[in-house]
Amino acid sequence: MFTKAYLDTASFLLAQYSGSEPFHLYLKSFFSDNKKYGSRDRRQITQLCYCWFRAGNALKYLDEKEQFKYALFLCSDEPNGLLEQLDAALNAEAGRTLDEKIRLADERIHFQLQQFFPWNRELSPEIEATLFDRSLLMQPHLYLRLRPAKEDKVKTTLRQHGIAFQEVTTNCLAVSNGAKVDTLLNIDSDAVVQDLNSQKVLDFLKEHYEVLKKFTAWDCCAASGGKSLLLHDTFSNAHITVSDVRDNILHNLRKRFQKAGIKNYRWFVGNAATDAPPAHQKFDVILCDVPCSGSGTWSRTPEQLHYFKTDKIEAYAQLQKQIVQHASHYLKPGGLLLYSTCSVFKKENEGVVQSISETGTLRFLKSCYYKGYTEKADTLFAALFQTL
8 A cells, every 4th residue: 555655656746846956855845845754655755756767768668657666676776665565576686786687677678778868879988888877777875075184083973873884085985875974974074975076076186286285276166165175175275266156056155164164265156157256366276167967977866867958968068168268268377277077978078178179278188087887976077278
């Protein structure tokens, strides 16, 4: 009986959801308005919805119950009670490897992996399409970046509360997505919730450490400030200016900076594609973590698989070129511009690099994909330029 109720509720939620906000916020609002759902109910319904988002594109030819069943099977790491109620035989196979489960689904319902990600032709040649496609069926780890001098404190707290973690590096931990770290840790003060590869995106700047012992930096698409927090912790003598076109998200950034103890910085609301920094200031370093498709993070936000349209790739690419071209006017001679996206699409990455290089105002130094699809992390792209 409960299983049918879960399926009915998940079906209702997916039919009502428009994609205009992150799905987790939509769910939070729905469950807040409907108190009858207990914690177990919320967990089961949420799981059904997210599994459907991950695999739904390849299951549209099935009736809805079958879609939910096979999506749950493909996305589960082990047998579970909900799948047992839907199909005991499938549940017995849920602990198999993903490749084995894909083969089994192919035998039973002619499931084809390539059908659920229809944009493989848009991928960069650097991205291994099959590995990337498979990764979208798996939920990434939750990664914590431990702030300077807080490493031991965070690890001790997690151990005391029985939270298992994997020590990826000395200042990066991977924990289960279900871990309630926000109730145990001083987030942004002691540790920052930040994807593994997002923590690596400033690595190119580290190669210029001797030059950048003391410098000015502008994070021109700062959003909630994750890259700026990383910049502050990596280069303690950086004088940081942050901006974003959205005043509300800069409000969140300022709250995070306050928790992090960062006081010596400047901020302003502005469109990085058109607006100048105050007094037309010029900088040693500009971070262009530009708006993008977010395709490298879709294993974390699989609802994007359902709502994304191909024409958005070109629209993002044009905006990205405009931002870099405009922002580069505010680089000092010899200054560095770090371009980054969380996209796996060639037009947003190599295509932008080629376009910017052809303008003759910036010299391309190097680029890299930080591939997360083999380690339950996001995939990011970064490219470093220098003024001529």
